Amino acid sequence: MTLLEINNLSKHFRSGGRDVTALDDVSLTLDPGQTLGLAGASGSGKSTLARIVMRLLPPDGGSIRFAGEDWLALSGKDLRRRRAKIQMVFQDVLGAFNPRATVASVLDDPLRIHEIVPKSDRPRKIAELLDRVGLQANLADRSIRDVSGGQRQRIAIARAIATDPALIVLDEAVSALDVSIRGKVLELLVELQRERDIAYLFVSHDLAVLRAVSHRITVMDGGRLVETGPARQVIDNPQSTAARALVSAVPRLRIQTPQGHSYEP
Amino acid sequence: MRLVRNLIGTPEGAIGLGILVLLALVALFAPVLSPGDPLRIAARPLLAPFTDPSFPLGTDRLGRDVLAGIIHGTRTSLAVGIAAALAAIAIGLCVGLTAGFAGGLVDEALMRVVDAFQIVPSFLLALAFVSVIGASVPVVVIAIALGAWADPARLTRAQVLSIRERDYVASARVIGTHPVEIALREILPNALPPVLALSAIIVAAAILTEAALSFLGLGDPNVVTWGSMIAEGRNVLRSSPSLSIFPGIALVVTVVAVYLFSEGLTKTIGRGRRIA
Numbered sequence: 001m002t003l004l005e006i007n008n009l010s011k012h013f014r015s016g017g018r019d020v021t022a023l024d025d026v027s028l029t030l031d032p033g034q035t036l037g038l039a040g041a042s043g044s045g046k047s048t049l050a051r052i053v054m055r056l057l058p059p060d061g062g063s064i065r066f067a068g069e070d071w072l073a074l075s076g077k078d079l080r081r082r083r084a085k086i087q088m089v090f091q092d093v094l095g096a097f098n099p100r101a102t103v104a105s106v107l108d109d110p111l112r113i114h115e116i117v118p119k120s121d122r123p124r125k126i127a128e129l130l131d132r133v134g135l136q137a138n139l140a141d142r143s144i145r146d147v148s149g150g151q152r153q154r155i156a157i158a159r160a161i162a163t164d165p166a167l168i169v170l171d172e173a174v175s176a177l178d179v180s181i182r183g184k185v186l187e188l189l190v191e192l193q194r195e196r197d198i199a200y201l202f203v204s205h206d207l208a209v210l211r212a213v214s215h216r217i218t219v220m221d222g223g224r225l226v227e228t229g230p231a232r233q234v235i236d237n238p239q240s241t242a243a244r245a246l247v248s249a250v251p252r253l254r255i256q257t258p259q260g261h262s263y264e265p
Numbered sequence: 266m267r268l269v270r271n272l273i274g275t276p277e278g279a280i281g282l283g284i285l286v287l288l289a290l291v292a293l294f295a296p297v298l299s300p301g302d303p304l305r306i307a308a309r310p311l312l313a314p315f316t317d318p319s320f321p322l323g324t325d326r327l328g329r330d331v332l333a334g335i336i337h338g339t340r341t342s343l344a345v346g347i348a349a350a351l352a353a354i355a356i357g358l359c360v361g362l363t364a365g366f367a368g369g370l371v372d373e374a375l376m377r378v379v380d381a382f383q384i385v386p387s388f389l390l391a392l393a394f395v396s397v398i399g400a401s402v403p404v405v406v407i408a409i410a411l412g413a414w415a416d417p418a419r420l421t422r423a424q425v426l427s428i429r430e431r432d433y434v435a436s437a438r439v440i441g442t443h444p445v446e447i448a449l450r451e452i453l454p455n456a457l458p459p460v461l462a463l464s465a466i467i468v469a470a471a472i473l474t475e476a477a478l479s480f481l482g483l484g485d486p487n488v489v490t491w492g493s494m495i496a497e498g499r500n501v502l503r504s505s506p507s508l509s510i511f512p513g514i515a516l517v518v519t520v521v522a523v524y525l526f527s528e529g530l531t532k533t534i535g536r537g538r539r540i541a
């Protein structure tokens with residue numbers, strides 16, 4: 001059974017009298033526990049697709065089915081409750097947190113809103129989440145501004161898995177991180193996927209990153225999906241010009257394992 | 266509390282806050298510092314300053330104590346300035362938040378009203394309002410607030426619109442936070458600081474407007490104000506300039522203190538932002 005099924009999605013922006021086609025007839029599917037890498041040059045529409053899937057932005061046309069339901073038909077309280085099942089990790093490790101938040105409050109929000117555990121149990125659950133993403137529990141009382149970028153992205157991941165989602169959308173989730181910690185965070189993501197059967201829609205312009213986590217890769221160019229296939233096939237034997245350009249942008253790109261968590265920049 | 270500590274860390278903030286605290290104490294303890302009605306005739310008219318120790322700043326044309334006038338005038342100036350600024354900020358916040366959150370037609374309509382108020386010079390508005398309704402302290406406060414709420418309204422709306430698009434608001438939506446909670450916990454606290462920094466400037470402008478209204482004889486006739494003292498002294502400006510100069514100095518010191526304070530506040534908030 002497919003977890004996510006997107007059909008004929010389209011989106012236009014009108015900015016300053018100019019009409020931009022951000023998404024043009026986009027269709028894709030994603031199975032549970034799988035990672036679909038979404039590659040594409042800057043401005044090709046990747047974030048727009050991610051934001052529409054997250055219901056942060058309405059599409060102009062098309063449909064999205066998630067876990068057998070019409071995802072675009074949900075609204076209000078129904079939508080808020082179902083949101084537990086689709087989570088997101090943002091690129092900007094700073095901007096994605098309220099500057100007033102503490103590490104504990106960031107993780108407390110999903111637990112409280114979706115009543116994951118009783119109130120008295122929340123501190124224990126927060127410590128557990130921190131531990132799961134490889135952080136010390138004593139980080140909880142710190143302001144979110146007082147932890148490093150890598151730690152912050154681990155906290156974002158902890159927040160995303162707090163509601164036990166079936167799908168996490170990651171929009172350039174490791175792009176802002178130092179190369180030395182990027183591999184570690186990718187490893188953590190692959191581990192969590194194996195352990196909890198989470199599907200990832202992994203947006204990145206960097207095929208070296210996508211190679212390390214994706215089962216399949218789809219390449220976007222000017223709002224259209226121009227090539228989709230197994231990760232290995234797209235990287236070893238790119239067909240479209242957009243895919244070839246992305247491959248040639250990463251000099252030492254050799255696939256070692258189908259989903260090898262070997263990330264070599 | 267941390268804000269106050271950081272504020273004192275900047276020289277402007279420290280000096281401004283220091284003077285303002287002093288002025289506030291003077292305003293608060295005016296009846297102790299200078300008992301009795303400051304408008305009563307206390308001594309012989311036009312007593313020169315620094316001649317009689319019991320009237321250090323001399324007396325005016327009617328024999329009223331100038332120092333007593335300045336001390337009690339502090340009360341009026343600060344009270345009117347702060348009350349008018351509070352009213353303006355309150356109205357501005359309500360209008361700006363409504364426009365920013367509601368969007369669409371409501372936003373359009375409210376912003377046209379804001380435009381209208383911004384186009385009319387605020388002093389003319391206050392002047393017209395007071396001369397139609399009649400001079401009393403509450404009317405003066407409302408008149409000044411009417412001309413001052415448009416700026417905070419515009420700023421609040423701009424803040425809400427910009428913060429609404431931040432990733433952390435998207436992140437709150439993504440985990441299913443209720444829209445009301447997003448407005449109150451994610452957007453409002455982060456939208457406020459620049460508006461509060463603006464409030465100090467509004468206080469300074471309000472104090473000046475109040476003085477100008479009093480100068481034109483449109484202040485409350487039953488209370489002493491620096492503006493009415495300056496106007497009173499104007500009649501004998503050549504022979505006794507001190508009658509206008511002393512309340513003038515009080516006015517300048519207060520307004521400069523408020524500006525320094527707001528400068529320090531803006532810097533402190535700006536620095537907090539950069540760390541953020």
Ligand SMILES: Nc1ncnc2c1ncn2[C@@H]1O[C@H](COP(=O)(O)OP(=O)(O)OP(=O)(O)O)[C@@H](O)[C@H]1O
Nearest residue numbers: 013015020022041042043044045046047048049205
């Ligand atoms: N709110 C908006 N208003 C107007 N145009 C927009 C808006 N958001 C995106 N666009 C336009 O839509 C197109 C796709 O943008 P999008 O952010 O989805 O690209 P992207 O693939 O994520 O790029 P990047 O790799 O730089 O993040 C771009 O041309 C962009 O300028």
Ligand SMILES: [Mg+2]
Nearest residue numbers: 046047048171
């Ligand atoms: Mg993007």
